[in-house]
Amino acid sequence: MPEQSDRDPGPGSDPGSGSDPGSCRKPVHEQVVEGFGTVRVLPLDPYADAGTVHRWVSAERAAFWGMTDLTRQQVTEIYEHLTGLDTHHAFLVRKDRVPAALLQTYEPAADRVGECYDVRPGDIGVHLLLAPPGPDGHRPGWTSALLGALFSYLLPGLDRDRVVVDPDVRNVRAVDRFLRQGFERGPVVVLPEVDLPEVYLPEKRAQLAFLPRSVAFPRTS
Secondary structure, three states: OOOOOOOOOOOOOOOOOOOOOOOOOOOOEEEEEOOOEEEEEEEOOOOOOHHHHHHHHOOHHHHHHOOOOOOHHHHHHHHHHHHOOOOEEEEEEEEOOEEEEEEEEEOHHHOHHHHOOOOOOOEEEEEEEEOOOOOOOOOOOHHHHHHHHHHHHHHHHOOOOEEEEOOEOOOHHHHHHHHHOOOEEEEEEEEOOEEOOOOEEOOEEEEEEEEEHHHHOOOOO
16 A cells, blocks of 8 residues: 655645645644745544545556555545554645645554564654645755654654665665665565455565664764
């Protein structure tokens, strides 16, 4: 299901998103990034955010996310199921009130990736789908600034020691982006198929990568 997007967005605009359904939600993280803007991480509302999320995951550019063929209702049901889990969480990331990314976090020990590497205490798994490019197209440094704010939430904010990602090995752009961001390349593994009433995940050949807190925030670790 989830997979990292392979393209950098522009300024994070989402034409057609309508009103701001997240304006009344309390962010779990809010950070002003100098020269970039204000990044807010909001708990995903599977109903209020359904239009935005479905537009993103059904687009061809999100093929590695694995949801391009799903209807809006099916996407809503998946994220409604996710809200009931203690080990997996979904968030809508906004930059200056505009949808910028879909963030999912999970406990690796409670996920299929936990069968493929030695999970350490303090690990947190992440899936990230960036918003499609805005009207101004690609903006250099945009993704790096956004990821920096997200890592502030995931590592010191949640008091975690290491971020774990598992992009499809074919998603070369996503893999390269993580490596440029400071991730350490791990092994290539095969994530097993998951076939449950609530969710189906096909087998995936994935490139594991790890971002230690000591690398992302050397002065505070």
